[in-house]
Amino acid sequence: MNMGQSAMRRRLRQAVAVLGVALGGIGAVPAAPLPALVLDPTQITVSGISSGAYMAVQFGTAHSAAVSGVAVTAGGPYFCAGEDARGGAAVSRVMARCMQGDPDYPAVPITAGDMAAMQAATRAWAHQGRIDPLAGLARQRIWIFHGYNDGIVKRAVSDALVDWYGAFVPAAQIFYRNDLNAAHAQISASCTAAAPAASCNACAGTGGNFINSCPDRATGAPQYDAAGAALQFFLGPLQRTEPTALTGKLLSFDQAPYIRRGERTLAPIRASMGPTGYLYLPAACAAGEPCRLHVAFHGCQQQAGRIGTTFAERAGFNEWADANRIVVLYPQAAATSAVPITPFNPKGCWDWWGYNDFFFDAVGRYATRDGVQIAAVWRMVQQLTGGGAGRVAGPVPAAAPVLRLADVSAHRVALAWTPVAGATAYRVYRSAAGNGAAQAVGEARAVPSVTDGRLAPSTAYRYRVHAVDAAGVEGAASAGLDVTTAAAAPACDPYFSLAQDRPVDARNRPTAAVCP
Structure with missing residues (x-):
C-alpha cells in the first residue's frame, strides 16, 4: 500500500514537472538577475494596456508614495471587481461590469453605488495600511486613453476610471483622451519605422499583437505617440530616439526570485507569471548614471509566451527611454489553466479579479501591496533601485520656459x-x-x-x-x-467576442464594420 502511494506521488510529481515545462515553454530556462541601478526614487512611473491597465492602476495605488505617474489604456477603476473578486470565482460578473463589450456577458453598468464602494474601499485600505496613504495619489499625474473602436473594454469603463481618480487627484493632473478611432490596443509610434508589417495593426483593427498604429487627427501627425504623450506629461519635455538609432539593450531577467506568497517562494507559473521578464537599459543607466524607472504592464494575450519580445520592443517606450535616462521594466504574466495547480488565466492577463486569492483571504488582497503579483513587481523595483538614489538632471534652466x-x-x-x-x-x-x-x-x-x-x-x-x-x-x-482641440468622438458601439476572438455586433454576429 505504501509503495503504491509512493509510486502515485512520484508519477504525480513527474506529471506536474511535465506540465510546468509545457506551461513555461522555452522561456523556462532562468535568465540573468536584475541589476542594481542608480535611480531617482521621485520619478517612478507605470503604464498598462487592458489587464495591464488595471494592474497599473492597482500598482500605482498600492504604492502611490513611490509612483508619480500612471498611464492607462483601455482600463477601469481601482477594485472594479468588488466583492465578485473573492477567490476570483465570479469573473463572468466582473467582465460584465468592468469590460462591458462581450455579448456573452451582457453589460452591467458601473453604478454610483459601485463607484462609492470602490472609493470607500480605497480609503479604508489606506487607513488600514494595506495600500499607501492617499496623499500619494494626490501628487500623481494620470494619463488615460480609450479608442472609440474598442469593443473589449467599452468607453463607459474608462469614463468610470476618470471619475474614480477624480475623488483623489486634482483635475489639473488628469488627462483623458477618447477621440481616436483606435481599437483595443497599445497605440505605438514604433510600429512602422523598424517593425515587421505583421507586428502592428491599423488603428481600428483588433487582434494580433494588440499593438496599433494611429494617425493623430488632432495634430495631423502621421502617428499618435501614446508613450511620448504620457511620459512628457509625467516628466516634462523629452527627446525621442528613432528605433533604428537606439543605443540601449533589451535584457531578459529571471522573475522567479521575486514571486512569493507571504514568505513562501512560488514557482512563477503558480502565480500566473512567466519565468522571464525584460528590461530596457539605456547605455547611460548601465554606466551608473542616475536614471528614472518606468514599469510597463502588457495586456492579455501580449505575454512573452505568446508574442515573444514584441511588446517590449514595440510598445513605444524604449524610444523615449534611450536619450532621457529612463529604464523600462517589462514584467511578464503567463497563460495558465491547470487548476488547481495554477490559476485559471488562459489569456495571460494580469490579476485584476482575484485569481491569485483564496476564499479565506481578505477581499481585494490581489489589489493591495500584499497581492502576489503586485508584491513581486515591487520586489523587482526594489532590486533595480538597489544601486543608490540619484537625481536626473533636467534641461539647463533658461530665462523663460519653453x-x-x-x-x-x-x-x-x-x-x-x-x-x-x-x-x-x-x-x-x-x-x-x-x-x-x-x-x-x-x-x-x-x-x-x-x-x-x-x-x-x-x-x-x-x-x-x-x-x-x-x-x-x-x-x-x-x-x-x-x-x-480634437473633434469629439462619434457615437460608436463596438463589441468583441472573447470566445470567437473577433469583433462582433450587438447580437454576437461576426462583423468587419468599424467606426470611421
Whole structure:
C-alpha cells in the first residue's frame, strides 16, 4: 500500500514537472538577475494596456508614495471587481461590469453605488495600511486613453476610471483622451519605422499583437505617440530616439526570485507569471548614471509566451527611454489553466479579479501591496533601485520656459514646459485664438506639466506659461502656443467576442464594420 502511494506521488510529481515545462515553454530556462541601478526614487512611473491597465492602476495605488505617474489604456477603476473578486470565482460578473463589450456577458453598468464602494474601499485600505496613504495619489499625474473602436473594454469603463481618480487627484493632473478611432490596443509610434508589417495593426483593427498604429487627427501627425504623450506629461519635455538609432539593450531577467506568497517562494507559473521578464537599459543607466524607472504592464494575450519580445520592443517606450535616462521594466504574466495547480488565466492577463486569492483571504488582497503579483513587481523595483538614489538632471534652466504640447483631446489639453532658474511654480494662461484676453487655468510646482479641461471640441486656443518666484511674482513667460482641440468622438458601439476572438455586433454576429 505504501509503495503504491509512493509510486502515485512520484508519477504525480513527474506529471506536474511535465506540465510546468509545457506551461513555461522555452522561456523556462532562468535568465540573468536584475541589476542594481542608480535611480531617482521621485520619478517612478507605470503604464498598462487592458489587464495591464488595471494592474497599473492597482500598482500605482498600492504604492502611490513611490509612483508619480500612471498611464492607462483601455482600463477601469481601482477594485472594479468588488466583492465578485473573492477567490476570483465570479469573473463572468466582473467582465460584465468592468469590460462591458462581450455579448456573452451582457453589460452591467458601473453604478454610483459601485463607484462609492470602490472609493470607500480605497480609503479604508489606506487607513488600514494595506495600500499607501492617499496623499500619494494626490501628487500623481494620470494619463488615460480609450479608442472609440474598442469593443473589449467599452468607453463607459474608462469614463468610470476618470471619475474614480477624480475623488483623489486634482483635475489639473488628469488627462483623458477618447477621440481616436483606435481599437483595443497599445497605440505605438514604433510600429512602422523598424517593425515587421505583421507586428502592428491599423488603428481600428483588433487582434494580433494588440499593438496599433494611429494617425493623430488632432495634430495631423502621421502617428499618435501614446508613450511620448504620457511620459512628457509625467516628466516634462523629452527627446525621442528613432528605433533604428537606439543605443540601449533589451535584457531578459529571471522573475522567479521575486514571486512569493507571504514568505513562501512560488514557482512563477503558480502565480500566473512567466519565468522571464525584460528590461530596457539605456547605455547611460548601465554606466551608473542616475536614471528614472518606468514599469510597463502588457495586456492579455501580449505575454512573452505568446508574442515573444514584441511588446517590449514595440510598445513605444524604449524610444523615449534611450536619450532621457529612463529604464523600462517589462514584467511578464503567463497563460495558465491547470487548476488547481495554477490559476485559471488562459489569456495571460494580469490579476485584476482575484485569481491569485483564496476564499479565506481578505477581499481585494490581489489589489493591495500584499497581492502576489503586485508584491513581486515591487520586489523587482526594489532590486533595480538597489544601486543608490540619484537625481536626473533636467534641461539647463533658461530665462523663460519653453512650452510644448504633450497631448490634446476634444475636451482637454496637456501641456509641459522646460524649467526656469529660480522658479518655484509655473502659472498657465489660456486665451481664445486671436483674443488677447487671457485667464489663468492652472498652476504647477513639482512637475512642469498641467491639464486644462472642459474645453470645446474643434476649437483653437492659445497658451502661455509664466515662471513664478518664491514671493509669488510672475517673471519670464513662454512664447504663445496655439492648440486646436480634437473633434469629439462619434457615437460608436463596438463589441468583441472573447470566445470567437473577433469583433462582433450587438447580437454576437461576426462583423468587419468599424467606426470611421
